[in-house]
Every structure is written in C-alpha cells, then in structure tokens.
Amino acid sequence: MGLATLIVIGCIAALGATDGPSRGNVWPKPRSVVKFHNDGFVIVSPNSFRFNVTHYKCSTLDDALVRYYKFLVLERQAGFTERIHFRTSTNDVPLGQVHIDPNATYRGKLETLEVELMAPCEHYPYFGMDEHYELRIDSPDLPYAAKLVSHSIWGILRGLETFVQLAAPSADGTALHMSSCMISDYPRFSHRGLLIDTARHFIPLETLYTLVDGMEASKLNTFHWHIVDDQSFPYQSSTFPELSDKGAYNPLSHVYTQNNVKALIEYCRIRGIRVIAEFDTPGHTRSWGDSHPELLTVCYDETGKPKPILGPMDPTKESTYKFIDKFFAELAEVFPDKYMHVGGDEVIKDCWKSNPDITKYMKMHNFTGYNQLESFYVDKAVQTIYALNKSTIVWQEVFDNGGTRLDRNTVVHIWKGNYPEELRKITAANYMTLLSSCWYLDHLGVDWKVMYKCDPQNFEGTPKQKRLVLGGEACMWSEVVDFTNVIPRVFPRASAAAERLWSDQTVKDIADASNRLDEFRCRLVRRGIHAEPSRGPGYCPGEIF
C-alpha cells in the first residue's frame, strides 16, 4: 500500500487512484462524458452539501431534490462498512483524515450543485418530452463549478439521477467522491418502457412503487400497465364496478381503486414516467365475462351446443361497442397519457368459427376471413380512442392481420420472435413501432447480457425506417411472478434494456457494462430495490445485516 499525503478535512477522507474499477459510473451510460484535470475529483459531504435552484421552480423539482438528497445520503452511508473493512485490514489511516494518491488530482469539496431549469415545469411527462441535460462538476473554487442545466424538468430529473450516480464512496469508505467532468446527455429513444402484468398475479401497490423506483434509477420513462387479462380484472372501474367485483381474484384485497391508480400515476409523474394503461381486447378478456358475459362470444361444440367457457369479445354485437365506448371514455379520463394500449394480441379464432351468429354476420358483411373480423373490431376500438383525442398502441398481430386499414398514428408493438424482419415490415409500411421481443423478463434462462445486446435498430431498413422505431419495453408477464419474486426478476435485467434504449448505439462493451451494472445494482439495493446479483460472487458495499 503506497499511501501518500494525509490531509485532515473534518471527518471526511477520500482515497484517490486505489479506487476499484467501478466506482462512480453512471447507468445508463451518458452520451458524452469529458473528464477534467487528469481524472480530478471532488468530495461531497451530505452534511454540508445543498442543491441551489437558480431559475424556474415547481413542486416536481422540489420533490426530486428531496429524493436525490436522500439517495446521496444512502451513497454516503455505503462507505460505513468499507471504512471498517479498510481500517481492519490495514489500520494505517486514522479516521478523520484524508489520504490522497499523488497521481490523482484532488479538486476540493463540493458544497453546492446549481440546478438551472431554463423553462417552466411541464405537468405530465409525454412521448417525445425533452430529457436532455448538461452537468458539470469541477473545482468548487471556480465560478459555476458544479451545475445542472436543462430546458425541461424531465432533463433535470435525469441529470439529478446522473449526479447522484457519480458519487461513490472512496475505497476506504471515509468519503463520497465524484469525478470532475462535463456531461452532455440525452436518450437515444423516446419510449423506454417496462411492462408489468398485474392480472396473472396481482402485484401490490407497494411493489409497483418499488418497480417505479427502479425505473427512475434506470432512466426508464414509460410504465406500461398491463392491468387486466383473462385471469383477473383488478381495475376498479367507477362506471362498471362489477368488473372487479366479479373479475378480481378478490374484490377487496386484489383491486386497484381509483385512488390507488391516481396515486401511482402521480408517483410516476413526479419521476418523469408516463403511465400507459393496456386493457387488452378482443382476446385476453375472460375476466370481463365474470360480470359481463354478454360481451364475450358463446362458443359451440361439434354438436352445436354452447360450451361453458366463453371466447373472445363478440365483435358482431352493437352492445359490445356501446360498452367499450363508455368504458374507454372513463379510461381516457383516468389515464392522462396521450397513448392507450389496446392490445389485440393472441385472438383465438376457434370460438368465433364455432358461433353461427358470427358466421351469419360475416356473410352479411362479406368478410372473407376471421382476421378481417378481428381487424373490424380493432379498427372500431381504435376509432373510439381517437374520438377521445388519444393515440393508440397495438400488439403486432393487429398489423400482421391486415394492417393496411390501421390508422397512420397507430404504434405497432412487436413481441414475437424474428423481430428484425417484423421491424423491417412495419417500418416499411410507414408505421411507428416499439420492440419487446428480446426483453421478456419471464424468460428465466435469458440473462442480462443477451438482453443488453439486442438493438431495436438492428434490421435492414432506410434511415427513415430506423427513425420509426420509437424505442422498446422490457416485459414482466406475471404467470410465474408475484410480490415474492418480481423485483429481482425485473432488476437489473430491465436496466440492461434501459441502457440499450438510452445510450449511444456504440455502447456495447459487455465487460465494461458488467462492471458498471454491478455497481448500479448495488445502488438499487441501497435504495431498497432488491435487484439480484448480476455477475457471480461478491457483495455490495454498504450492506449491513
């Protein structure tokens, strides 16, 4: 151990060049990082450090500063066990002293980060919002030494996340330090989502909050709430409360009330995270039938007798559309985002084929196939949503089954295999698209590296086609997860997708990512998000049991 100069600075100390390889790195990797002064660094002490808001203010910013101050404290505390370790192992640095490696440039103690929001806060995050920010950390002796600037509250939020991630306990654990650097950062894709299925298993609100915390840390900006499905209907509708009274696993304990939904949307909003609700139709609707069997198709057996189990929605009844109109009108008010996800995946046609009324209807309308019937329904559903002044996202089958009738503003969401070809086809037809195929978190064998390598623009197409890729979503279907295991199943693998969607296309060094992801997952754990280990044996600094 070649230790050098010892400088007393209160009870704060920092160790320079002997730091581990993965301290103070940011996930997802920023677009541009310029380091100053021969890897210079500053010290941050939460005891004296304050944010200083110099321009526009709002409660979203105020909440964020409180939150990120807390995260800074958590990073500072992470030094505790390291400090003990270091002292036990070497016993050569008295507490309250700093030893500085002569090869590193100590730039002083950072007392303030100036936070300069250049425009008034927007209330709700939205597709295409400005998330660009600039962050500069330098010697406190210089004017504007440390400053975070953005033209948008959303950029400020992303920049605060980066700021806190730059902070890391020194190797001896006695201080937080931070590289002197200039960061200019913005996302590669505007839509960076996490899908959570709350129907196969009910996911309690508290767990959803934790998932959103992990999204914030990963700079994911879209919570895709696959809220109901065949198995249960936990959304408590104000217009049709019977949907959850009959369709929830339990109408008291396994529902999301209107207040629950409002609270979650607000929790997301102040973190710059959109909430897109998916009420999947016309398939995946068995639970709707618990209270409204008239919505679903009666299926018949070979002898022409009705079966006990109902099929997809009945697209031939006027009453189905009346119901949908009324229900979607409620949803359009409850969920403020411009986009609604209308599903449209995996419609099983056998039941429709067995039903004589549907056969009659199809003849009457000169429908040549069941895909056409499906498109007929989806077109109507999409039109209903447009009439509510919203845009729609649909699963890829809607395009595959006759997409030419789809409205131009519809976004097509890819989930099946062979996605490069699907990306090509959808964008060639001039539709916008989202990718999820390679980020199915319920696929247990697939580790983060595989997810990390998947690039949504890696297909044959013109630059114009590539631009039609809006981003993607990691999907946590909940057949095999509930509150017991969903958090470690989602993180840090969803964070691997998050870096792919945020960082430059050229960022793909697995070894480097592995080091940084390891540090990042420990940050998640320190924030109470129980992300699982990502790369074999080890431990997280700051773990105390």
Added chain:
Amino acid sequence: MGLATLIVIGCIAALGATDGPSRGNVWPKPRSVVKFHNDGFVIVSPNSFRFNVTHYKCSTLDDALVRYYKFLVLERQAGFTERIHFRTSTNDVPLGQVHIDPNATYRGKLETLEVELMAPCEHYPYFGMDEHYELRIDSPDLPYAAKLVSHSIWGILRGLETFVQLAAPSADGTALHMSSCMISDYPRFSHRGLLIDTARHFIPLETLYTLVDGMEASKLNTFHWHIVDDQSFPYQSSTFPELSDKGAYNPLSHVYTQNNVKALIEYCRIRGIRVIAEFDTPGHTRSWGDSHPELLTVCYDETGKPKPILGPMDPTKESTYKFIDKFFAELAEVFPDKYMHVGGDEVIKDCWKSNPDITKYMKMHNFTGYNQLESFYVDKAVQTIYALNKSTIVWQEVFDNGGTRLDRNTVVHIWKGNYPEELRKITAANYMTLLSSCWYLDHLGVDWKVMYKCDPQNFEGTPKQKRLVLGGEACMWSEVVDFTNVIPRVFPRASAAAERLWSDQTVKDIADASNRLDEFRCRLVRRGIHAEPSRGPGYCPGEIF
C-alpha cells in the same frame, strides 16, 4: 349455489363439499391417511383450541406448541379475504353462521389436541432419529378424539406440522376446518437436506432463519452449511480470527460470529433440524490464504517463477495438517452434529503439477498420480475428524479418485451428472451415499416438476445397495443469489425435493402434487417465507396488501 342447513356457532362457520380441491392437504404427503365418516370434518377455532400435553414435556415441545399455535392462527386469518370475497360474490350467508353441505359429515368443533410424547426429549437431532408419529382427528364427542402420538420429540414436531397443514379455511373463509382422519407417518429417507452456500454471497442471519422456517414446513431435517469457499470466509473462528478478518467480504458486517452460529444451531435444533458444517478442503480454499497463505500451494508459471495466485492447500507440508488439526478441533466443538462435511470436490491439479517441492514429495512417497496425492490429504483430514469422534461426508470426487482407501463410515455425496451410475458404483463398493445432482437450485431453467421426479433409488442395484442411499440434499449455491432473491429461488423447489425424500416412492402424480404444492407455497407465504408461485396465474388466499 345449493346451500343447505344453516347453523349458528359463535362467529365460526364452515363450508363442506364446495371447498376447492386443494384445501387441507399436507406437504410432503404422509405415508398413510385414512379418512373417516364419508369425508367428515371438524372445525377448529384458535380462540378456544388448546394443545394438551399428556405425557413427557420439555422446552423444545413447549416452543413448538407456541409456534404451531401461531401457524394455526395464520391459517385462520387466511380466511379473512376469502370471507369478504364470498360475501361480496353471493351475499347469502350472514356472518356468524355456518352452512353445511348435506353431503359432508360435520363432526363438531375440535377444542383440544392431545399431544402424547412417549419418551423423554432428546436434545439434538441426529442422523437416523425417530420421526414417526401418529395423528388422529375425529369427532370431539369421542374419547381421544384428536391425538398426536410419538415415541420421539422429533416425531411430535413432524406431527404438529401435519396437524396445522390439515387445517384450511373453508371456501367461504368463515372457519378453519380439518378432515376427520387417521395418519401414520414417517420419512422414507433419514437425511433430507438443504445446502446453503454463504461464501459466494454472504447470506444474512435473518435470511438463514427464514430458510430454516421453510425447511421446518417441508419436513427437511438437515441444514448443510457450505459456510466458506474461495470467495470469502465469513466464519469467525475463535482459534484463528484472522481467517474472517482477512477472508470475509467485510470482517464486521459479513461474518458469522460464534454467537450467530450458536443461535442458528439452536434455531435449527428446536425444529428438529441438524446443522452440518462444510469447510471444503483441499480445493475451494482461496479465502483461507488471505490470512494463511502458507496453507496454500505456490503455483509456478512455465519459466519456473511463482504466480501471484495461490492454488489448493499444500498437502505436502506438515504445517498444513497441524493447522487443520487445531481448526477442526474447534469446529468439532462448535458444531454438535456427529457429521462434518469435509468437501473434497473440484481440486484443480495444475498448480500442484507446477510446484517442484510437490513433485519431489511425490517421488519420495512413490505417489503415481495427483489423485493419489489428493486422497493422501483427504484420508488425513478424515482421520483427524474421526479422532475427534465425528463422522464425515465427502463429495463424490473423493470416492472417484481412489475411494478404496476411504474409511467405511464415510458418506459419499453425489453432485455430478450421470448420478444413477454413480449411485450404483458407490453403493456397490458398500459406501453410504447422498444425492444432490438433480436438486441444484441454482439451475434456473429446472422447475419443481423435474426436481420432483428425481428418485435417489432409481438405479440398478440390490435392495442392500438401495438401503445405502441415506437421502439427499437440495443445493443452493450462491453465485447468483443473495438476500434479494434466495428465498423464492429455494422455495417451493426445495419442497419438491422434500416430498421425494419423505413420502412413499409411489407418490409421483404430478397433477396432484401441483395442487398440493400450490396450497403449500401459500402456507409458506403466510408464514413470511416468500416462496415463488409454482404453477402459473393465481393468488394466495389470505393475501392482504
């Protein structure tokens, strides 16, 4: 809903034949269950129910009654959400009333379970302990209506677990009911273990306790503590404290103190669970070298220069054996079980081959190969342990590499593939054996059904050979688990192995097991053990968020 007679019994009610298929089943399945009186049932109310100890008593029994009374209360509480559900859905049974299906035989309310321990309590559980019990549940009007009998405290513990698992909320959630039945039960194998690796990741004590809770519920009786390994040395030795001071991830927060170890052993003891410590040698010992590099072999590169990384223990030095003698003597006192696991797996020979001193030593002793050198070491280690009046378990390599010199009392632990052949070979050589190959919980793609199907006596051999199979262990190697995800990774899959090791060989109906495991995993969740979902969409009765 064809409801019949309504009878008021305080605020307790039970629903008979309309109960779901998987209520009140026991996991692992008892050896013999005879149901009385046309599927008759009794009601149990924790408010009035008491255990009545009629013969021998001890603190282990006292603790157990408190614990199982609590579990009974948890099952009773599980009815809460069901009750709400039922009432919301049908609104036809006023609270405080019982409706009885005329097809089921209501046998009355159970006020007491007589607990008859026929012999004084033994202090520590041990290999081959008596776990047999008989349990009878019948009409409270009969003498000895409900009675648990065993000749051993360990049998009483297993019987109490069964008793509580028989209790299940009625479908309407208003009461706990229990089948009238006579159960006679005992395990197929005496050694039913769970291996936990606390070296690749440190597992906090609280998490270990939760794992033991899950073992108790699953009737697993052996906690195999793979406590140290290459990556870290969390055991805080009283003789050689430097081992964890230098070898733990962190000597303050990532160690098991002597008190921690005592507490865990006691926690296991009162649950009838043995603790077998494994201090794996001569490989897997890198962390020992952090404080005692002299124990490990110096490896040389092609040019004859020493490499910076040390190899396995050096079996040629007298000092190695002196150290081992002293250290194992401590362990023999700390861990009361008759068996110690000495490891012996995956010894990489390259380092030994590169070392000229070892080459010289081997020539001097006329060793013809490195396996012989390895056996030389293991024999000495095993002899040391026998001298301490203990028995040993070794990994299969020790047998594979020259097993004929192994002491007859050594148990050989199988972990590699092709285990039927290995089972055959080891038992043909007249050694006792344990199986783990098919129960590697770190194998993510392997679901519980695969583990359930694995039978340790499914190999070609004589009945005598089959009897040499003492049982097996599910193994949770911790390369990719820590406190964030270990519980749902272990349960309920380890419980699938537990049924294989307890129940009759003929119990292998996957569909039936799936129903019962689903109920069992919800019992675990109710006890605070976050076992993951085992069979697709659904929810646990009693979940309240």
